[in-house]
Amino acid sequence: MKICFAASSGGHLEQLLMLTPMMNKYDSFVLTEKTNYEMNKKGLDIVKVPQVNRREKTFIFKFLLLSIQTLFIFLKEKPDVVISTGALATVPMCTIAKVFRKKVIFIESFSKISSPTVTGKLMYKIADQFIVQWEDMIKHYPKAIYGGGIY
Template sequence: MQNQTKSMLPNFFLCKFVPARLLCIEQTFYLAPHRLFFKMWFSMLACVCLLFAFMWRLWAVLPKSSSKPRRHSTSPCKTCIVLGSGGHTTEMIALIRNLDDHQYAPRTYVIADTDSLSEVKARQLEQERSGVEHKDYFILRIPRLREVGQSLSSVPFSVVKALLGSFKILSNMPDLIICNGPGSCISICMVAYLPRLLGIKHIRIVYVESFARVKSLSVTGRLLYPVVDNFLVQWPELLETYPRAIYNGTLV
């Protein structure tokens, strides 16, 4: 019995210099499973406490009905614009067309790395609005959340990849994120919540639901409805089910 226990211990415990007491503790650890359970209980309790702290903090930072920004109104607002696939990009370009170049600067366009058309559209818009002299914008490429036809087993990997890629948006700590529904909005909003949870910065998130949504929200919309600061819809029918939404007419 004694020999068996010894063989289970790492080699360095068996050398001469190890005090007998330490060896004893290790032996009781292996021989007494109830201590293991105690440790497990303790760590589980710690996890639950941590989870509660996290939930409380999340609840504290979730947008309330009257959450006005506390920022200086003359300084430019670092803006992050999430572009997605075809229809979403067309709508987004229309939404931001009238934003002031100097007030919303610099503008970061977040684009999935397989999407070349959105980049063309973004650059086109920037050229139309500002001519040549001030190029106050960046293109940021992030991995796409899910390719069409991707196998389900590889989804967790690409989710992690997309989440890690979304951290790039924090490089210049934007003041504002505008998104309108492509899947990458979710990972970006998750990342944008980190500074808010830690009390570093409140990055304002504005979500605009597509004109195509009359009575029901998109999956992204439903997920982001409780967490974004402003949720805009383009059909008044949606206000009945989603009272926190804002309807100001057709925006695109």
């Protein structure tokens, strides 16, 4: 089984890196954004995609290019499961995985205590398993699993 661990840079990636023991246990790779954000690679296979900002005028064009690049990564890597902590840069990988009937597990951000994220609202509709880190978030995602914090 091959697992894609997907997260945008910064806090989303830091949360995802809490799963490094799982990353080391399985054939896996990390999909994240090309940014100046420094991360401790810990011997992980890292694949980087362009950063996209939904507030930019060129968003649609950049998101389309991101989606095409992500499709090529998906076809090359052939993950069986995608585990994501968000945000926008991970939407194409999760969506493509779902189209190819692979499992998608989404972990809503630890920083969201009382309201859902934009990515969470999108992923809730397609994720095979949706995990929240705060019990109060169940009211926004009734079918979610409360998993507690991954920190």
